[in-house]
Amino acid sequence: MTRRIGCALLLLLFVVPLASAKRHSVVPGRGNCLYGVLDPDVFVSEIALDATHVYYVDDLDSILYRIPKNGGPRTKLAEFPNVLITEMIVDDTNVYLATLPGDFSETLPPGDIYAVPKGGGTPRTIVNGVLFATKLAADATHVYWVSVGTVKLLQEEVLSDGKVERVTKDGATRQALATGLSLPTSLGLDDTSVYFGETGQAVRNTSMGLRRVAKNGGAVAHLQDSYAVSYIEPSGNDFIFSGASADTSGLFRITKTGAVQLLVADEQIDGPPHVFDGFVYYVTFTDEEQDALMRIPVTGGTPAFLRSPDSNQSGLEIDECGIYLGNNEGELVKGTR
Numbered sequence: 001m002t003r004r005i006g007c008a009l010l011l012l013l014f015v016v017p018l019a020s021a022k023r024h025s026v027v028p029g030r031g032n033c034l035y036g037v038l039d040p041d042v043f044v045s046e047i048a049l050d051a052t053h054v055y056y057v058d059d060l061d062s063i064l065y066r067i068p069k070n071g072g073p074r075t076k077l078a079e080f081p082n083v084l085i086t087e088m089i090v091d092d093t094n095v096y097l098a099t100l101p102g103d104f105s106e107t108l109p110p111g112d113i114y115a116v117p118k119g120g121g122t123p124r125t126i127v128n129g130v131l132f133a134t135k136l137a138a139d140a141t142h143v144y145w146v147s148v149g150t151v152k153l154l155q156e157e158v159l160s161d162g163k164v165e166r167v168t169k170d171g172a173t174r175q176a177l178a179t180g181l182s183l184p185t186s187l188g189l190d191d192t193s194v195y196f197g198e199t200g201q202a203v204r205n206t207s208m209g210l211r212r213v214a215k216n217g218g219a220v221a222h223l224q225d226s227y228a229v230s231y232i233e234p235s236g237n238d239f240i241f242s243g244a245s246a247d248t249s250g251l252f253r254i255t256k257t258g259a260v261q262l263l264v265a266d267e268q269i270d271g272p273p274h275v276f277d278g279f280v281y282y283v284t285f286t287d288e289e290q291d292a293l294m295r296i297p298v299t300g301g302t303p304a305f306l307r308s309p310d311s312n313q314s315g316l317e318i319d320e321c322g323i324y325l326g327n328n329e330g331e332l333v334k335g336t337r
Contacts, residue, residue: 033321034070037331042074044326046088047315048095050118054317054324055095056332057085062102064088064095064116067332069321077120086111087145089136093118094169096126096143098133108132108151113143115169126171131161135186137194139215142166144177146187146196158183160205164196164213178220182207186232186272188239189215190256195239197229210241210254223258231272233280235298240273240280251282253298263300276318276337281306306337 038054045059053066055077062080067073080099087098095118100111111130114123132148149162162181167174177194182202188195193212200208209225210232229243238255240263251263251273268285275281279295286292293306316325322334 035322035334035336036071037333038067038069038071038324039065039074039332041330042326042332043330044315044332046085046097047317047324047326047332048088048090049317049319049324050090053118054332054334055088055090055118056326057088057097059085064097066118069319069334075120077118078114078116078123080114080123083111087133087136089138090118091138096136096138097123098130098136098145100132104153106152106154108153113145113167115143115171124171126169127165127167127174130165131163137187137189138169139189142168142215144187144189144194144215146184148183148185149181149202158202160202162198162202164194166194166215175217177213177215177217178211180205185230186241188232188234190234195223195232195256197232197241197243199228199230199243201228210239210258212256223254223256224260227252227260233273233275235275235280238298240275240298242269242273242282251280251296253300261300263296263298264294264303271316274316274318277320281316281318281323281337 043059044056046057048055055066057064062083062085064077065074082102083099084102085097085099089096094115097114101109112125112128115126116123130147133145135146137144144166147163150159160182162184163176164178165176181198182205183199184196186197193214195212197210198208200206208228210223210229212221227243227245229241231242233240238253241252248265249267250265253261253263266284270283273280273282278298280298281295283291283293294303295306296303322336324334327333
């Protein structure tokens with residue numbers, strides 16, 4: 001059973017150019033950046049970055065590791081036996097992971113969210129009973145998440161009980177910010193608000209669009225109701241989202257007042273957009289039925305092909321040095337942008 005039941009896959013694919021690199025080795029790049037295989041023996045399911053390290057999960061046994069960005073020995077931080085890890089983020093002190101039980105049958109059971117010290121240690125449960133968390137975010141005081149809702153596997157349907165919630169980082173106070181949602185899958189934060197999307201695919205609930213709610217709760221504002229929003233990524237004062245209207249699928253830019261700009265029409269986009277340094281990176285299927293990593297300016301323009309994939313569809317992160325992912329060879333790799 002895959003970890004992305006009931007919603008679009010949270011995946012990005014591409015090939016990292018490693019022709020001159022050896023296994024578990026890195027080669028010089030721009031400035032102080034090094035490229036190559038960071039870990040030669042891992043099936044990556046989640047990736048997160050801080051200033052110095054890559055944090056990643058081995059999907060075979062749900063072990064959390066970290067490794068220096070320019071290579072070195074990996075460090076085991078924690079192990080999560082018999083669970084699936086569905087999402088991961090880091091802040092200044094902790095790694096936060098959303099999980100699901102590894103054994104299930106007719107209905108997807110609730111999971112938990114854990115905090116693990118970035119240097120390693122015993123995982124601490126900060127909230128439990130979460131219905132399939134697909135996106136986490138954090139500010140100075142809270143961890144936020146969007147939960148899909150009740151997934152009924154045999155019926156292949158999702159009930160209209162999706163939520164956006166938050167909890168204080170010590171786990172003491174949990175608060176629901178929005179409830180009764182139609183298969184929400186993503187969220188983003190600014191200083192005062194939480195932005196989230198609905199896809200309109202839940203049972204007997206066709207509500208779709210981009211929403212906003214204050215971080216401390218209150219009325220939910222509908223910024224637009226014409227697009228099924230799959231993934232959201234902050235971009236300065238705006239947001240980039242992947243989704244579809246009645247006549248167009250692709251990538252869009254939306255202001256906080258709800259004005260929408262089509263960046264690229266593409267029905268084959270696979271996974272979330274990633275915004276970095278004025279560009280949106282995304283993956284699409286080509287006419288040759290292969291994946292392609294593309295890039296387009298956040299203000300719009302002509303999409304540029306970067307490379308073809310060799311990824312296990314496990315996630316992708318970008319920083320000023322390069323792009324990090326797990327590939328089909330069971331490696332954590334770092335390549336140029």
